[in-house]
Amino acid sequence: MKITLFIPCFVDQFYPQVGMSIVHVLERLGHTVDYPEAQTCCGQPPFNAGFWDEARAVAERQMAIFRDAESVVIASGSCATMVRVFYPELFHQHPREAEARALAAKTFEFSDFLVNRLGVLDVGARFAGRATFHDGCHGLRELGSKKAPRQLLQHVKGLELVEMTEAETCCGFGGTFAVKFPMISTAMGEIKCASIAGTGADYVVSNDSSCLMQIRGVLDRQGKSIKTLHLAEVLAQT
Amino acid sequence: MTNREIILGRIREALKAPAPHPAFLELGRADLPVGLDARQRVPATAQKWLPPVGQATAEQIDLFRQNAEALKAEFRACANVNEAIQHAKNLAAAGGWKKIGRHRGELTDSVARELGLVEVQTDQGYAVDDLEGCDAGLTECETLVAQTGSVLVSAPGSGGRALSILPPHHVVLARRNQMVPDLSAALQRVQEKFKGKFPSFMSFISGPSRTGDIERILVLGAHGPKKLTILLLP
Amino acid sequence: MNAHAKEFNESARRYTADLHHRDWIQKALSGYYAKRDEFKNRFQSWSGARDLAAETKWEAINHLDRYLDEFVSKLEARGTKVFWAPDAQAARDYIVGVAKQHQVRAVIKSKSMTAEEIHLNDALAQAGFEVAESDLGEYIVQLREEPPYHLVFPAMHLTRQQISDLFHDKLGSEPTNNPEDLTMVARRVMRRKYCKAEMGISGANFAIAETGMISITENEGNARLTTSLPKIHVALVGIEKVLPRLSDLALFLPMLATAGAGQSITCYNTLYGGPRQPGEPDGPEEFHVVLLDNRRTELLADAEQRDALHCIRCGACLNVCPIFKNVGGHSYGTTYQGPIGSVITPHLRGLQDWKHLSQASSLCGACTEACPVKINLHHHLLHNRRNAVRARPALLEKLIQFGFARMMCHPALYQFASRVGRLAQPLQRWLGGTILDPVRAWTKTRSFPPLAKRSFHELWRERKVS
Numbered sequence: 001m002k003i004t005l006f007i008p009c010f011v012d013q014f015y016p017q018v019g020m021s022i023v024h025v026l027e028r029l030g031h032t033v034d035y036p037e038a039q040t041c042c043g044q045p046p047f048n049a050g051f052w053d054e055a056r057a058v059a060e061r062q063m064a065i066f067r068d069a070e071s072v073v074i075a076s077g078s079c080a081t082m083v084r085v086f087y088p089e090l091f092h093q094h095p096r097e098a099e100a101r102a103l104a105a106k107t108f109e110f111s112d113f114l115v116n117r118l119g120v121l122d123v124g125a126r127f128a129g130r131a132t133f134h135d136g137c138h139g140l141r142e143l144g145s146k147k148a149p150r151q152l153l154q155h156v157k158g159l160e161l162v163e164m165t166e167a168e169t170c171c172g173f174g175g176t177f178a179v180k181f182p183m184i185s186t187a188m189g190e191i192k193c194a195s196i197a198g199t200g201a202d203y204v205v206s207n208d209s210s211c212l213m214q215i216r217g218v219l220d221r222q223g224k225s226i227k228t229l230h231l232a233e234v235l236a237q238t
Numbered sequence: 239m240t241n242r243e244i245i246l247g248r249i250r251e252a253l254k255a256p257a258p259h260p261a262f263l264e265l266g267r268a269d270l271p272v273g274l275d276a277r278q279r280v281p282a283t284a285q286k287w288l289p290p291v292g293q294a295t296a297e298q299i300d301l302f303r304q305n306a307e308a309l310k311a312e313f314r315a316c317a318n319v320n321e322a323i324q325h326a327k328n329l330a331a332a333g334g335w336k337k338i339g340r341h342r343g344e345l346t347d348s349v350a351r352e353l354g355l356v357e358v359q360t361d362q363g364y365a366v367d368d369l370e371g372c373d374a375g376l377t378e379c380e381t382l383v384a385q386t387g388s389v390l391v392s393a394p395g396s397g398g399r400a401l402s403i404l405p406p407h408h409v410v411l412a413r414r415n416q417m418v419p420d421l422s423a424a425l426q427r428v429q430e431k432f433k434g435k436f437p438s439f440m441s442f443i444s445g446p447s448r449t450g451d452i453e454r455i456l457v458l459g460a461h462g463p464k465k466l467t468i469l470l471l472p
Numbered sequence: 473m474n475a476h477a478k479e480f481n482e483s484a485r486r487y488t489a490d491l492h493h494r495d496w497i498q499k500a501l502s503g504y505y506a507k508r509d510e511f512k513n514r515f516q517s518w519s520g521a522r523d524l525a526a527e528t529k530w531e532a533i534n535h536l537d538r539y540l541d542e543f544v545s546k547l548e549a550r551g552t553k554v555f556w557a558p559d560a561q562a563a564r565d566y567i568v569g570v571a572k573q574h575q576v577r578a579v580i581k582s583k584s585m586t587a588e589e590i591h592l593n594d595a596l597a598q599a600g601f602e603v604a605e606s607d608l609g610e611y612i613v614q615l616r617e618e619p620p621y622h623l624v625f626p627a628m629h630l631t632r633q634q635i636s637d638l639f640h641d642k643l644g645s646e647p648t649n650n651p652e653d654l655t656m657v658a659r660r661v662m663r664r665k666y667c668k669a670e671m672g673i674s675g676a677n678f679a680i681a682e683t684g685m686i687s688i689t690e691n692e693g694n695a696r697l698t699t700s701l702p703k704i705h706v707a708l709v710g711i712e713k714v715l716p717r718l719s720d721l722a723l724f725l726p727m728l729a730t731a732g733a734g735q736s737i738t739c740y741n742t743l744y745g746g747p748r749q750p751g752e753p754d755g756p757e758e759f760h761v762v763l764l765d766n767r768r769t770e771l772l773a774d775a776e777q778r779d780a781l782h783c784i785r786c787g788a789c790l791n792v793c794p795i796f797k798n799v800g801g802h803s804y805g806t807t808y809q810g811p812i813g814s815v816i817t818p819h820l821r822g823l824q825d826w827k828h829l830s831q832a833s834s835l836c837g838a839c840t841e842a843c844p845v846k847i848n849l850h851h852h853l854l855h856n857r858r859n860a861v862r863a864r865p866a867l868l869e870k871l872i873q874f875g876f877a878r879m880m881c882h883p884a885l886y887q888f889a890s891r892v893g894r895l896a897q898p899l900q901r902w903l904g905g906t907i908l909d910p911v912r913a914w915t916k917t918r919s920f921p922p923l924a925k926r927s928f929h930e931l932w933r934e935r936k937v938s
Contacts, residue, residue, distance in 0.1 A: 009880070011928065012927045012928040013893070014922075014923060015924065016924045016926065016927055016928035016930075016931050017924075019928040020928070020931060037929060037932070038883045040880040040881075040883055040886045043880070045873075045876060046873045046876060046877060047854075048835070048857070049857065049861070049869065049873060050857030050858040050859075050860060050862075051858075051861055051870070051873040051877075054873045054874060058877050058880045061880070137835070137836035137838075141836070141840070141841055142837065168838075169794060169838075170834050172834055173834065174834025174836070175835075177833065177835075178834075178914060179911065179913040179914050181831075182913040182917060183484055183485050183488040183917075184484055184488055184795055184798055184799060185834070186488070186918065187488040187494065187798045188794050188795075188834070189918065191794070213921060214918070216919065217914070217917075217918025218917075220918070221917060221919060
């Protein structure tokens with residue numbers, strides 16, 4: 001299958017290894033991966049801040065770039081949500097609404113794509129360690145993906161998966177919320193990190209790099225050695 | 239323009255913009271019997287989702303008992319009125335009752351007569367301080383609801399509004415044929431009984447009065463009765 | 473930043489730093505979560521119940537004129553006096569007027585968020601009437617002269633020690649750390665007041681159109697006493713409380729109890745359909761229902777957010793909101809707290825003044841998931857943000873967003889910015905945490921990742937070449 005990658009702007013800039021991990025996993029499964037280089041960003045930052053005209057402008061560019069793709073895989077639950085859930089709303093009663101819906105229908109978050117589109121649970125990964133999984137809110141509540149990431153991790157040889165209390169509680173990132181209301185965001189991050197630490201796990205894994213940025217940020221200041229990894233990075237290990 | 243016209247005018251203006259029917263709802267549910275009007279459709283659908291209740295009276299009584307006791311009410315199925323009288327006497331002795339409030343009725347007459355206590359009968363009205371000084375309130379009821387363990391009282395059927403809420407111990411006398419499976423059935427029963435001429439007051443009572451306002455700790459007898467006893471007669 | 477937004481930030485700063493508050497609220501809610509889940513699981517389908525509840529409220533709100541008219545004509549047919557109050561002032565004036573007309577001296581009140589909304593107690597006090605809050609939690613915060621912390625649990629932020637001290641100070645009662653003893657103090661005080669008050673004021677949870685009744689849900693019995701003994705009963709009812717049929721309560725009463733308080737059913741659910749009827753032993757001589765608009769019709773006119781009027785005031789969204797749990801109910805500075813408050817306050821009190829509540833959210837969606845009537849709460853926060861920007865975009869932010877969009881629409885610009893970022897990267901080490909740090913709001917409390925040496929774009933290009 002030819003799979004087109006949509007790499008969110010901050011993954012491009014801060015966590016490119018997450019993108020590369022996705023490439024490795026998909027190629028290992030025998031698929032061809034394409035990456036239109038003109039892509040930049042899904043438009044979520046202006047959208048969340050209420051600047052929908054600006055968001056629409058960015059979205060229109062991406063819609064053109066991905067028009068001919070068969071399947072689009074995104075490395076982040078929040079960006080996948082932007083395309084699947086919010087592009088149709090952004091373009092509601094707009095001349096390009098049909099195009100927006102078409103892109104939404106063929107775009108998937110990475111774990112959702114593996115499990116529900118490719119029907120794959122075991123990607124042949126091997127990773128020794130005790131890990132806990134944090135559900136990014138967008139993936140969890142907007143896209144309904146609770147089981148898929150866990151099923152994938154359960155098939156990783158050598159991985160011990162433990163659940164934290166409050167796995168579903170928001171880590172506090174929330175986009176610009178993290179810098180507009182830093183005191184609330186940090187408090188939420190601290191509560192999340194306490195949950196993580198409570199599992200005794202060495203790794204916290206998530207399907208959203210923005211959550212991992214927040215969690216890493218708090219863990220570092222707490223001097224904790226728990227490592228943060230994106231789901232794709234774990235699945236890429238052999 | 240009257241206030242009514244102002245507000246209704248605002249509403250009609252506002253509703254000119256249609257709100258989309260929520261996408262997640264399936265319109266025209268195929269699984270409901272044909273010919274149901276809205277008044278029946280909601281309870282029929284609700285019954286599919288709310289906790290289930292068996293059809294047999296014995297099952298319902300059992301469920302009522304479980305639910306009422308979980309709510310910290312006392313429930314006793316009595317074989318006959320003498321058993322009920324005996325139990326009431328025991329409560330009176332244990333509680334040191336001197337004065338009870340009650341209303342006239344077939345069941346309340348039979349029981350109150352044997353208790354031989356000072357009575358405040360509310361039927362023709364009463365002095366509030368008199369009722370306030372009662373140790374218990376004895377009433378009948380409209381129905382018992384198995385699904386929730388609730389007692390439905392009404393002003394005409396239970397001696398007014400205050401009798402079942404002011405004295406610290408509320409004792410309810412009910413018959414088996416007053417048991418209904420769920421809230422839908424209870425509401426249907428009163429709609430059929432009163433045919434639009436409803437009492438001004440009806441109340442579903444589910445356990446003794448309670449509060450969790452202090453540190454979320456359950457305390458019984460917040461303002462209403464601290465004790466609720468339901469005696470079921472054949 | 474307007475005064476309300478400043479106050480919110482200051483209060484949020486205090487509360488989020490208060491670790492004792494953080495633990496206390498978590499502890500207060502943990503019992504609720506367990507009980508709520510227990511009773512949700514007893515439903516054959518909680519999800520089916522939510523769909524039906526959402527549909528029923530949709531029917532009620534989208535035909536509000538019809539159902540309100542039916543409600544009122546049924547009420548009036550049995551002797552209830554109905555007053556249509558277009559705004560808070562009209563409602564206050566009417567209720568004070570009724571009290572004056574009947575030479576009322578003491579007023580007893582049961583819990584009503586609508587009465588909080590219109591500051592009814594202040595109006596009555598100013599007119600010389602003594603008003604007692606009968607609900608234990610409301611009584612406690614009334615004595616403390618503070619607003620309710622939570623719309624269902626007004627005093628959840630207080631310890632028994634604080635309550636004991638309060639009762640000792642204000643009532644002269646013996647200090648005790650036994651919750652039952654404290655409750656009995658309030659019970660004794662209130663009993664005198666119920667028996668003496670000439671007027672009882674209540675709210676209503678639902679207004680049943682079909683039979684012309686209001687339904688009041690409570691655990692303590694104080695609302696029943698408030699509405700049984702005084703000779704006048706005034707009920708203040710928001711126009712959105714309407715349900716079409718009596719039988720709808722069979723669904724809503726259990727859902728309200730489970731979502732709102734983690735109970736199977738609340739202790740007292742009472743239907744009031746008029747003043748004392750002939751043959752009834754007691755009850756008020758006069759029953760007044762005050763129907764309140766107070767800008768609800770403005771929210772109604774916003775078809776996109778109209779479903780916010782479906783709210784049954786259960787408080788479930790507050791109980792799951794991480795923002796609410798961290799900043800506390802008082803930080804909101806307005807009657808309705810939590811997610812529902814953040815959605816409706818801009819409509820009821822002004823968008824520009826209250827948009828900050830819609831901004832103070834990570835949009836996690838736990839509220840929407842918890843709502844028994846499926847209001848699209850977190851998406852409405854986005855809608856409020858969009859509306860606020862459309863009406864009045866902040867110049868600086870507009871420039872930044874414009875710049876961002878420009879950059880993201882032009883890959884060459886984006887790549888250029890990417891390279892500049894890497895060149896400036898070493899500066900981050902020096903500037904980090906100082907006033908020149910562009911992400912200081914982040915770096916004050918969290919480490920910020922460095923830009924990757926090579927972006928994914930660059931890694932991909934290298935790969936293609938090799």
